[in-house]
Amino acid sequence: MPDSKDQILLNALPEHVAIIMDGNGRWAQSHGRPRIFGHKNGVTAVKEVTEAAAEIGIKYLTLYAFSTENWSRPRMEVDALMGLLIETVGKQISTLQKNNIRLKTIGDIQRLPAKTRLALEGAIEMTKNNTRMCLILALNYSSRWEIVEATRLIAHKVKEGTLKEEDINNEVFAAHLSTSDIPDPSLMIRTSGEHRISNYLLWQSAYTELYFTNVLWPDFRKNDFYQAILDFQGRERRFGKTGEQVSKETISII
Numbered sequence: 001m002p003d004s005k006d007q008i009l010l011n012a013l014p015e016h017v018a019i020i021m022d023g024n025g026r027w028a029q030s031h032g033r034p035r036i037f038g039h040k041n042g043v044t045a046v047k048e049v050t051e052a053a054a055e056i057g058i059k060y061l062t063l064y065a066f067s068t069e070n071w072s073r074p075r076m077e078v079d080a081l082m083g084l085l086i087e088t089v090g091k092q093i094s095t096l097q098k099n100n101i102r103l104k105t106i107g108d109i110q111r112l113p114a115k116t117r118l119a120l121e122g123a124i125e126m127t128k129n130n131t132r133m134c135l136i137l138a139l140n141y142s143s144r145w146e147i148v149e150a151t152r153l154i155a156h157k158v159k160e161g162t163l164k165e166e167d168i169n170n171e172v173f174a175a176h177l178s179t180s181d182i183p184d185p186s187l188m189i190r191t192s193g194e195h196r197i198s199n200y201l202l203w204q205s206a207y208t209e210l211y212f213t214n215v216l217w218p219d220f221r222k223n224d225f226y227q228a229i230l231d232f233q234g235r236e237r238r239f240g241k242t243g244e245q246v247s248k249e250t251i252s253i254i
């Protein structure tokens with residue numbers, strides 16, 4: 001069987017792929033180990049997928065690393081995750097530089113422990129001029145938080161007179177989200193067999209193609225990523241139009 005990678009159409013790639021990395025705890029449990037062992041092994045999958053995405057030319061890759069709701073996990077697990085973030089950023093920074101990858105975050109990183117925030121800010125600053133791909137970590141992120149924040153910002157501008165109420169539209173709203181400089185994801189992948197969005201990119205995923213796989217995140221490899229891309233390329237994105245309209249448009253582009 002040829003590698004999935006060879007079958008990918010490089011001129012029809014999703015510009016932005018968003019991933020919900022799920023299943024670390026269950027993976028650890030299946031190996032008879034504590035949950036944090038799963039998170040540690042999840043780092044291998046992060047490296048694989050970042051490499052895989054950059055290799056084929058994906059421009060934006062967003063990884064859901066820690067949700068606002070994840071603070072309610074046991075203290076020990078939260079602390080271990082924050083420590084793992086520092087360690088991983090420290091170890092990966094030179095690889096990001098070498099591969100011309102820019103690091104960004106979305107979410108309320110001001111509320112992360114100072115050491116974690118500083119490690120992230122250092123890496124963001126260091127890689128800010130890299131252009132091959134943008135790797136975005138969603139950290140202390142929740143879509144409802146982000147939407148409420150955007151609303152607050154907009155309300156403030158209307159109140160102080162710098163924005164007119166009648167000028168508020170989709171574009172203006174999107175420009176106040178933490179993803180203002182990032183295109184909407186074309187493809188969203190969730191691992192571990194769960195079929196939900198868990199407060200991730202709710203506004204941005206209005207027309208995103210969803211892909212679910214039973215693979216647990218620490219087992220996710222390049223070929224699993226390429227399979228998701230291939231699945232995406234087999235779909236027809238209609239954006240509310242009829243299938244007939246879409247195929248006519250495709251023919252006229254060709």
Ligand code: IPE
Binds near residue numbers: 021023192
């Ligand atoms: C995803 O794996 C990683 C984070 C949410 C930080 P989980 O830790 O949610 O793993 P499961 O879902 O319990 O197996």
Ligand code: IPE
Binds near residue numbers: 021064066
């Ligand atoms: C979503 O996974 C958040 C991240 C991957 C960081 P969860 O494991 O926290 O989601 P739920 O609670 O199962 O919906």
Ligand code: MG
Binds near residue numbers: 022023024
């Ligand atoms: Mg989970």
